[in-house]
Amino acid sequence: MKSTTRTLAAAVLTGVAAAVGAAAPAVAADTVPVPVPLDGVEKSLNVNLPKVGGELPLLMPGVPEGPRYVEGQMIPSSALPQVPLGAALPGLSAETPLPQVVGKGFDEASVKVPAADLRTLTPGLSVETPLTAPNPEVFGLPMLREPQAAVLTPLLQTAPTGALGLGSL
Numbered sequence: 119m120k121s122t123t124r125t126l127a128a129a130v131l132t133g134v135a136a137a138v139g140a141a142a143p144a145v146a147a148d149t150v151p152v153p154v155p156l157d158g159v160e161k162s163l164n165v166n167l168p169k170v171g172g173e174l175p176l177l178m179p180g181v182p183e184g185p186r187y188v189e190g191q192m193i194p195s196s197a198l199p200q201v202p203l204g205a206a207l208p209g210l211s212a213e214t215p216l217p218q219v220v221g222k223g224f225d226e227a228s229v230k231v232p233a234a235d236l237r238t239l240t241p242g243l244s245v246e247t248p249l250t251a252p253n254p255e256v257f258g259l260p261m262l263r264e265p266q267a268a269v270l271t272p273l274l275q276t277a278p279t280g281a282l283g284l285g286s287l
Contacts, residue, residue, distance in 0.1 A: 206234060232282040
């Protein structure tokens with residue numbers, strides 16, 4: 119294939135890739151809204167029902183840390199690495215009509231708990247062999263010692279928020 123044909127083919131493929139990339143959404147959603155449809159019941163019974171909805175999180179796995187080699191140890195310090203997972207706590211929103219005690223009409227009570235970011239790490243394992251590194255004092259042979267094992271605790275961090283409200287419709 120000639121170099122001009124290759125250049126033309128590369129330019130066309132680059133243009134197609136740019137057009138496809140521009141058509142795709144730039145950022146994926148962290149949560150999926152979940153409405154609870156109560157309109158049919160509300161219209162058939164002729165009553166005001168609460169409006170309820172929620173948000174479900176999408177789990178986003180992260181990349182585990184690589185092995186950390188420590189001088190004097192035969193295997194890495196993190197034999198089973200901790201895997202980070204990013205997600206969100208589910209959110210909830212609810213609004214319900216409240217009849218007014220005095221007068222006509224309705225007031226509204228609402229609860230809104232938005233999805234909160236959640237940061238987690240899975241449990242991990244750190245193990246040390248019962249042999250030391252080669253010791254030059256005993257002709258390069260490893261020495262015996264007590265085996266050691268440690269469980270790396272999981273991590274869970276979040277800061278949920280919420281709002282209660284009263285108002286008129």
